[in-house]
Amino acid sequence: MERAAGRAAALQRPRVILALLLLLALTSVMLLDGYLRAEVGGDERVRTGAGSGDVPDDVLEGGPILSFPGGEAQNGSAPDRTIVLTFDDGPDPTWTPQVLKVLEEHDVPGTFFLVGSMVSRYPGIVRNLVDQGNEVGIHTFTHVDLSYQSDARITREIEQTQLALAGAAGITTTLFRAPYSSETDAIDNYSWPVYQKLGEQGYTSVFVDTDSDDWKRPGVSKIIKWATPEDGEGAVVLFHDAGGDRAQTVKALGTYIERMKAKGYTFTTVSGAQQAADGRAAGTSAASGTDGADTADTADGTDDAGTGQADGERADTGAPAGAPPGGRDGQGGGAGSAGSALQAAHREATGTTLYEGKALVAAVAVAEWTVPGLATGLGVVGVAVLARFGMMLVLARRHHRKRNKRRFSWGPPVTRPVSVIVPAYNEKECIANTLGSLARSTHPIEIIVVDDGSTDGTAEIAESLGLPNVRVVRQENAGKPAALNNGVRHAGHDIVVMMDGDTVFEPDTVRHLVQPFADPEVGAVAGNAKVGNRRTVIGAWQHIEYVMGFNLDRRMYDLLRCMPTIPGAIGAFRREAVLEAGGMSEDTLAEDTDITIALHRAGWRVVYQEHARAWTEAPGSLKQLWSQRYRWSYGTMQALWKHRGSLTDKGPSGRFGRVGMPLVVLFQIVTPVFAPLIDVFTVYAMVFVDFRASLLAWLAVLAVQLVCAAYAFRLDRERYRHLLMMPLQQLAYRQMMYLVLIHSCVTALTGGRLRWQKLKRTGEVGTPAGAN
Known part of the structure; x- marks a missing residue:
């Protein structure tokens, strides 16, 4: 009888394991959901500032587009009377579609620095964003200040966001913006090694010239005023399409675009500004009445700002040689040209990156449905x-x-x-x-x-x-x-x-x-x-x-x-x-x-x-x-x-x-x-x-x-x-x-x-x- 009981108990072991695996799976889903919502100390700046003695003066005083061609720091800026609209913290299911609608109505592109956890939760919005001709960059996976993070954490934040982009839109990107960053003169001794590390990996770090401070919700008129550059200068302008109530941002955006166009400004993306600047530096003249971004003479099929590939597996799908940056109604837009120079930072996701990205998005979809359902039950x-x-x-x-x-x-x-x-x-x-x-x-x-x-x-x-x-x-x-x-x-x-x-x-x-x-x-x-x-x-x-x-x-x-x-x-x-x-x-x-x-x-x-x-x-x-x-x-x-x-x-x-x-x-x-x-x-x-x-x-x-x-x-x-x-x-x-x-x-x-x-x-x- 004892032997029979032992055999019976042995037959039950797989069922015990199955029960434990079921509980483990549900626990893992909840942990994934919690991590995606970036609520583990990730939404706080961990430092208050530090000295900048280790940062070269040329970087502190240079333009907002920081790349490292050949391992040397190089700053770039938007050409005069050129606006690079950038949006942080998205995608958001409420506000990002409204921002995209305004951009489409005014036929201008934007560069969106996306939080990886949000990308994995709302992949459809990211696909629409890219298909519309906008450019995307990395804003970390959990919106964490990377200055005091370990190398492993920094790598994880970047790679997970790349996987999310691959699963959502089939691309990766070479653009990066650090959470809580501002103008280049705010780079300090703690953040500088992060930009150097990412620069060596082929990333271009993007700062701002003008901050709309729309997150403060000061009112439409102040948002427009604070986002306007002085004296016809070009500018990388910061808005937000997530992170809170962005109704004022949406309302201000259309008026801002119209006013800037009336002043002779044109709009482009970060890559468009880079290539326009490179083309101008090469001595190419711009056609009268066109966007400064249209002065680019050629795109040689690589990232001209020296960003390189973010990953050895990723093929460069930038603009082919001889293709102009182009424009939408002469505004440097190109929202409908997915392969244009305005999206030169994008790389086609292939191989394991693509499949791992799709698996991540699928797992997140399961968590997004499972956790609320379980919570209700x-x-x-x-x-x-x-x-x-x-x-x-x-x-x-x-x-x-x-x-x-x-x-x-x-x-x-x-x-x-x-x-x-x-x-x-x-x-x-x-x-x-x-x-x-x-x-x-x-x-x-x-x-x-x-x-x-x-x-x-x-x-x-x-x-x-x-x-x-x-x-x-x-x-x-x-x-x-x-x-x-x-x-x-x-x-x-x-x-x-x-x-x-x-x-x-x-x-x-x-x-x-x-x-x-x-x-x-x-x-x-x-x-x-x-x-x-x-x-x-x-x-x-x-x-x-x-x-x-x-x-x-x-x-x-x-x-x-x-x-x-x-x-x-x-x-x-x-x-x-x-x-x-x-x-x-x-x-x-x-x-x-x-x-x-x-x-x-x-x-x-x-x-x-x-x-x-x-x-x-x-x-x-x-x-x-x-x-x-x-x-x-x-x-x-x-x-x-x-x-x-x-x-x-x-x-x-x-x-x-x-x-x-x-x-x-x-x-x-x-x-x-x-x-x-x-x-x-x-x-x-x-x-x-x-x-x-x-x-x-x-x-x-x-x-x-x-x-x-x-x-x-x-x-x-x-x-x-x-x-x-x-x-x-x-x-x-x-x-x-x-x-x-x-x-x-x-x-x-x-x-x-x-x-x-x-x-x-x-x-x-x-x-x-x-x-x-």
Whole structure:
């Protein structure tokens, strides 16, 4: 049997791995989503400025276009009466399309410095932007100040943005603008090495001549005024198409373009300005009435500003030799010419860069759909969980007050003898304590020990005790349901009490347990199972669970008349009801849940008797606990599936299907399955959103659970000291129970089978007083 159990456990390992991989995948999706939103300290400038003694004066005093041809720093500027419109921090789903519409209406191009995380989230906007003839540059992946970052972080920020561009528009770029940068005279000793490093890799760093300061939202007139260069000078002008409300930017942009055109200005991109300057330096004259960018004589098929290729795999798809920079209506635009000099910074993404980029965009698309969907679903689950707590408190209080009234009575006292059935398989450590506790019963009983093929002398120990009214029935090993059915057949009384071989009863337990049978509608009674070995950490966790979860639940279900389970450790049945239901079924691993639902469907009432206490030995190790709860969870699912027909049962016998079945599925399967994600989302929110608010929310939920647990302890007259373990239980034990349930769900969905597994017992649960 041990070998069979080992084989069964081995078959479950792939399903455990599958469950863990599923949780890992969802966690990874949330981490990706958080990283994309650049909320891990990425949106803050990490320095306030430094000296610039290491920066050449020519760079500090030079133009805003900084490249490193041949390894030497070289500044470039926009030609006179030429505007290079640049936009930072996009793409944004609201404002970038509006900016593009204004540019298209006025037939001018723009250069957009894009944040990689935003590119991966809104690839369609980037494709439209490039197709319209605009130019793009890198603005890092998470909008982080690179000055104090490691070389690895700098490389990662650039490469990830290139991948995002490749996946979104099939291109990479050689243009770069650092977040929080300004004019070249702001370069300092901390940022200079970054520009040098990127320059060596072929990137052109772009600064500004004129800053519109539109992010301050000062009003349309001031934005236009601050963006206008003086005395007809050319300028690289900074606007923003993301990062906040850009309504003023959009409104100002059209007016600004019209005014600058009226002053004789033309518009181009960074590459257009570079090539115009190179062409002018070569002595080429510009045609009268055309944009200065049109003075370019030739584009030699390489990046004339010396930017080079950003990546050895990327082919240069700049303007072919002899092609003029061109213009849109003579304005130096070229928005419709994707291969023009105005996009000379673009490179076609090929090979692994292209495929990795597409994979990144696809992964982000999954995250963009998954995370909000999960958040909504988990919000519903969270509300359901809190609603359950509220319902448990209200109904448990009503149940306690109703059952503990002095005038409450089930009917005439039940005093007739009953049969107590003790199924036992290798229970040598516990059987003496179990039978000894029954011998002290204040209610007349007969004790039937059904030895299920034990090999450790359990039957011999039971017989050697010499206790009165004890019969030992031997059978070949056939499992607990068969042993219980055998005991029912040998029972001499019309009420049978079923218990586990490791359980200890108090002297009054049987008397309290059988009193509800005074009501002829009652077919079964659930007792109050309590953890006897609660001195260990694992035992204390289970003690909290038994008192809070199981017993509060049973009070609630009792009042709703849809009790789903009579615990195997302590339950009483009318013998005729058990026989009428066909006995304890071997169809599921949760025979206690199976018979309880069957009794409901047969029209019997099932109730909870809080004063009938039984002390049971809970699993003492995490491995045994996992095995037990896995069997419970899987068996419950089997029983619910077996009795799915109860959903359509009519009349009083259909109450479980109408009320109990939905509640059990919702609160014992659906919400626990998704509950781990609530914890993952809590961590996600603490890291990526608002640590304080998220921590307070988690503590508030913990406080609600603590209130429920404290009330449950009060009803059961338990000592509150064990509640000190509850925070740790929430962090560790609860997660394990969730994983067990997920494991069970995966097993059920994949059609797996699970065998009954015997738990190791120590016999440490003695008298009830010692268990306290």
